[in-house]
Structures are given as C-alpha cells and as structure tokens.
Amino acid sequence: MAKKNSLNQALLSGNEALAQGAYEAGLSVACAYPGTPSTEILEVLAGFPEIDAQWSVNEKVAFEVALGAATAGARSLFACKHVGLNVAMDPLMTASYTGVLAGFVIVVCDDPGMHSSQNEQDTRWVALYSKMPMLEPASPAEAREFVKEAFAMSERFDTPVILRMTTRISHTKENVTIGERKVPERPAFERNAAKYVMVPGHAYQRHILVEKRLVKLKAVAERTRLNRIEKGNGKVGFITSSVAYQYLKENYPDASYLKLGMSYPFCDGKIRQFARNVKKLVVVEELDPFIEEHVKTLGVKVAAKDPSFRIGELTPELIPGLVAGKAKREQQAAKRKPRLCPDCPHWASFAALKKIDAYVAGDIGCYTLACLPPMSALHSCLCMGAGVTFHEGWRKGAPGKCIVGVLGDSTFIHSGITGLINAAYNKTKGVIMILDNSTTAMTGGQQHPATGLTIRNEPTKKLILEDLCRACGADHVDVVDPKNLEEFRATLEKRINEEALSVIISRHPCKLLRR
Ligand SMILES: Cc1ncc(C[n+]2csc(CCOP(=O)(O)OP(=O)(O)O)c2C)c(N)n1
Ligand code: SF4
Numbered sequence: 001m002a003k004k005n006s007l008n009q010a011l012l013s014g015n016e017a018l019a020q021g022a023y024e025a026g027l028s029v030a031c032a033y034p035g036t037p038s039t040e041i042l043e044v045l046a047g048f049p050e051i052d053a054q055w056s057v058n059e060k061v062a063f064e065v066a067l068g069a070a071t072a073g074a075r076s077l078f079a080c081k082h083v084g085l086n087v088a089m090d091p092l093m094t095a096s097y098t099g100v101l102a103g104f105v106i107v108v109c110d111d112p113g114m115h116s117s118q119n120e121q122d123t124r125w126v127a128l129y130s131k132m133p134m135l136e137p138a139s140p141a142e143a144r145e146f147v148k149e150a151f152a153m154s155e156r157f158d159t160p161v162i163l164r165m166t167t168r169i170s171h172t173k174e175n176v177t178i179g180e181r182k183v184p185e186r187p188a189f190e191r192n193a194a195k196y197v198m199v200p201g202h203a204y205q206r207h208i209l210v211e212k213r214l215v216k217l218k219a220v221a222e223r224t225r226l227n228r229i230e231k232g233n234g235k236v237g238f239i240t241s242s243v244a245y246q247y248l249k250e251n252y253p254d255a256s257y258l259k260l261g262m263s264y265p266f267c268d269g270k271i272r273q274f275a276r277n278v279k280k281l282v283v284v285e286e287l288d289p290f291i292e293e294h295v296k297t298l299g300v301k302v303a304a305k306d307p308s309f310r311i312g313e314l315t316p317e318l319i320p321g322l323v324a325g326k327a328k329r330e331q332q333a334a335k336r337k338p339r340l341c342p343d344c345p346h347w348a349s350f351a352a353l354k355k356i357d358a359y360v361a362g363d364i365g366c367y368t369l370a371c372l373p374p375m376s377a378l379h380s381c382l383c384m385g386a387g388v389t390f391h392e393g394w395r396k397g398a399p400g401k402c403i404v405g406v407l408g409d410s411t412f413i414h415s416g417i418t419g420l421i422n423a424a425y426n427k428t429k430g431v432i433m434i435l436d437n438s439t440t441a442m443t444g445g446q447q448h449p450a451t452g453l454t455i456r457n458e459p460t461k462k463l464i465l466e467d468l469c470r471a472c473g474a475d476h477v478d479v480v481d482p483k484n485l486e487e488f489r490a491t492l493e494k495r496i497n498e499e500a501l502s503v504i505i506s507r508h509p510c511k512l513l514r515r
Pocket of ligand 1: 034036084118365435439
C-alpha cells in the first residue's frame with residue numbers, strides 16, 4: 001500500500017501508479033512473467049491482499065490465465081515487457097475476437113534504447129495488427145488514470161485494451177493521487193460457445209464484430225479527452241504521445257499540441273482539424289513513425305525528420321535537432337558494460353565450458369554476460385529457450401563440433417522444456433546445462449516453480465528439475481555444484497564424450513538471492 005501525504009498523494013513510479021490505478025479499478029486477477037521494465041507492476045499488485053496475483057511460467061500462460069479470469073467475470077490484467085508480448089501473441093490475436101466479459105487490460109512496457117532487452121520493438125503496431133485499442137500514458141499520474149479508462153473501455157466495447165508504457169514512464173516518479181478501491185459487480189459467468197469457441201464459423205462472425213467495434217472505437221478516439229488539443233501560438237504544432245510529449249513541452253512550451261493518449265485507433269478528424277490550424281506540423285514519437293505514416297495517409301503535410309531518430313530512445317536534448325529536420329542522431333557513446341557479480345556461480349560453470357573449448361548456444365539471463373571478455377564463453381542469445389533449440393540446430397549445421405546448450409532455471413521453465421522434449425524425440429545427443437541459481441536473477445530475483453515459493457513467498461508445490469528433465473527424455477541428468485570445480489569439470493568432460501542426451505544441472509544459489 002502506497003504511503004500517502006496530507007494531500008492524499010504518494011510519490012510513485014509509473015509501474016507503481018499503474019498498479020495503484022488497477023487496484024482502485026477493482027482488479028481481481030493479475031498474471032505476469034518478469035521482464036524489465038515491467039516487473040514491478042506484479043510485485044506491487046501482489047502486495048494487495050484483495051488481488052489474486054501470480055508469477056506465471058511464461059507470458060503465454062500468464063495471458064491465458066488472466067484472459068480466462070476476465071471471460072469468467074473478474075477484472076484481470078496481464079503485464080509483460082515488449083518481447084514478452086511476442087510469446088503471448090498466439091492467444092492475443094484470437095482474444096481480439098473472443099472479447100471479454102469483465103475488463104481485461106494488457107500492459108506492455110517497451111524498452112526504447114534497449115536498456116535491458118535484446119531488441120527494440122514498437123508495440124503500437126500490435127494494436128493495429130490485432131485491431132484492439134491502445135492507450136499510452138505520458139506520466140505516472142496518467143498511468144493510474146488510464147488503466148481505469150482501459151477497464152471501462154474493455155467492458156464497454158467487449159475488447160482487451162492494450163496499455164503501452166515505456167521504460168521512462170515505468171520508472172519515472174511523480175506525486176500521484178491515491179483513490180479508493182471500487183469493485184464493480186461481477187457479470188454472471190455463462191457458457192457462450194459462439195463467443196469463446198473459435199472454430200472457423202464462429203470466428204467469422206466474431207471478425208465481423210471486431211470490424212464494427214473498430215468503427216465505434218474510432219468515434220471514441222475523436223471525442224475522448226485522452227486525445228487532447230492544446231492551443232499554442234500556431235506557428236508549430238506537434239502531434240505526439242508518451243514521453244516525447246514531456247520532452248517537447250520542456251523545449252517548446254508555447255507550441256500547439258495534439259497529445260494522443262489513445263494512440264489506436266487514430267482520431268483522423270482531430271488530426272485534420274489540428275493540422276489546419278498550425279503553420280508547420282511535426283510528428284514527434286519514439287521509435288517507429290507509427291503516427292507519422294498514418295498522418296501522411298490522410299494527405300496531411302508533415303515536416304521531414306532524419307530516419308536516424310527511429311533508433312534508440314529520445315531525450316529532451318535530442319528534440320531540437322529532430323524538430324529542425326536536418327540533424328542526424330549522433331551515435332550513442334558506448335554504455336558501460338554490465339558484468340557478472342564477482343562471486344557469481346555462473347563464473348565457475350563458464351570456466352568449465354571454456355576449458356573444453358565449447359561452442360556455447362546460450363540464452364537470456366545474467367549468464368548472457370559470459371559472452372563478454374575476459375570469459376567470452378557464450379556464443380548465441382536470441383530469445384528465451386533458444387539455448388536448447390540452437391544446441392540442436394548447431395549440432396545439425398556443424399556436426400563434430402563440441403557444442404553445449406546453456407540456459408538458466410527460470411528460462412528453462414519459461415520455454416526450454418519444449419526444446420528438450422524436441423531434442424529427445426528427434427534423437428539429438430549432446431549436453432544441455434541448466435544454470436540453477438534458484439531464482440530469476442536478471443530481473444531482480446523473482447520466484448519460479450522450481451523455488452517452491454509463490455510471488456508472495458508462500459510455500460507451494462516445488463518443481464523438481466531433475467525429475468522433469470528425465471521425463472522430457474534426457475538419458476542422463478547430473479546435479480553438480482559448479483563451485484566443486486573438479487567434480488563439475490569431470491562430469492562435463494564425461495558427458496560431452498558420450499553418445500547420449502544429457503542434462504547437467506549446475507546448482508548453486510545466486511549471491512544476491514533474497515531470502
Ligand atoms: C520473452 C521474455 N520474457 C522476459 C524476459 C526478461 N528476462 C530476461 S532473462 C530472464 C530470466 C532470467 O532468469 P534465469 O534464466 O533463471 O537466469 P539468471 O538471470 O537467474 O541467471 C527474464 C525474465 C525476456 N528477455 N524475454
Ligand atoms: S545477480 Fe546473481 S546470478 Fe546475477 S550476476 Fe549476480 S550473483 Fe550472478
């Protein structure tokens with residue numbers, strides 16, 4: 001519960017404010033898999049005893065559990081980082097057709113500048129692609145306010161609503177008003193095959209409704225106060241959204257603004273009206289020219305910008321160059337590279353891999369940092385789970401090489417299990433190493449099924465990784481502490497020379513483990 005001052009306000013980050021707003025909106029069920037910059041949303045929600053909050057094993061599962069709860073009558077929320085939404089895309093696309101019963105909000109946190117991600121995605125395209133509305137707060141206070149709007153919109157238009165945050169909105173702090181929790185009456189749960197069984201005949205009918213819904217949502221976009229015109233001197237007008245709005249206001253307080261809080265579907269009428277009343281129109285947005293391309297399709301003239309501004313995050317300092325139209329974005333100075341903690345157990349695991357000169361098909365977690373010198377002992381990182389599947393692919397593409405697949409415990413449960421079953425089923429040999437440090441360290445130390453604790457640190461059923469790996473089809477499963485250097489190396493050297501599929505569980509707790 002947020003600490004309030006005498007004005008009934010609390011200093012909250014965007015993620016905390018969003019969680020607070022969802023709580024006030026009567027949220028009942030919240031599901032997520034951790035991922036920076038979204039992780040704190042679920043951590044805060046788990047602090048409210050009225051909310052059923054869970055770390056799910058991955059984003060697809062989280063999405064489906066939360067949507068299931070919404071279609072049974074409970075206001076529900078799913079949160080993830082941008083790449084997490086890729087994992088949930090299969091249910092997401094059809095959720096647009098099924099719609100909801102109680103409100104369902106999809107919170108996605110993009111990471112412009114890739115502070116802690118493997119790519120830069122602009123999730124606004126997902127709203128267009130899935131034909132679902134998207135709201136974009138530009139501050140923590142708006143995050144609290146918009147999530148309430150999102151629940152109301154979801155119920156009114158029978159649609160999931162995407163709420164897009166970015167790193168700066170998620171992690172910036174602001175004084176935010178705290179309100180009371182109001183729980184709407186739960187709609188009755190009823191069987192409705194035409195709405196929830198997406199066989200082609202039903203889906204066709206639902207698609208018709210989706211298109212009609214989009215027309216109604218367009219009308220909402222025209223009149224909602226979330227899309228706000230601020231009249232300025234009329235010399236220059238900016239169409240903008242999210243944090244770019246704040247940076248522009250700092251640089252050009254007297255300009256005119258069309259601030260889009262509902263970024264999809266577009267408010268074409270308002271855009272045209274705004275454009276008519278300014279001499280020069282500039283669209284300023286972070287990452288892709290999502291708004292700009294649309295504005296151009298309306299036949300509205302937009303000032304040109306250098307495409308180099310599509311890469312990386314904006315800053316207040318970059319804005320004048322961008323608006324001037326001729327400046328190129330300067331190459332970013334190399335960021336200080338992160339390192340594994342000095343006593344991290346992953347060092348020992350990679351020392352053993354280096355000793356056998358392995359080609360390491362890696363994955364995402366703290367251990368990805370082993371790609372950097374002096375270790376330089378991890379040779380791929382694509383997406384979660386690919387440590388196992390790249391191992392199989394590399395063995396096919398480069399037979400005879402010493403190849404090991406490596407991934408963390410949380411990542412293995414997230415999406416390594418299916419890869420291991422695939423390897424066993426397709427008679428793949430070789431060694432998969434699970435770096436089991438008993439936590440999801442990279443995102444700050446969250447629980448997962450193999451820690452035996454829930455998001456609230458309550459004891460629960462504990463997943464036994466060694467039993468699971470055997471059940472997936474591994475011929476040998478060894479559990480070894482990498483700090484026992486001799487035993488660890490001996491095990492690795494033995495297994496790598498066998499014609500078998502082996503899993504080595506390298507088990508030693510993370511040094512920063514929260515107890
Ligand atoms: C699809 C997706 N979801 C979430 C993340 C964020 N993320 C990166 S690595 C990781 C898990 C790391 O835990 P683990 O595999 O146990 O390795 P550790 O960091 O503990 O060494 C997470 C949640 C991501 N990159 N991609
Ligand atoms: S947080 Fe834990 S797993 Fe990550 S580098 Fe530090 S000790 Fe290693």
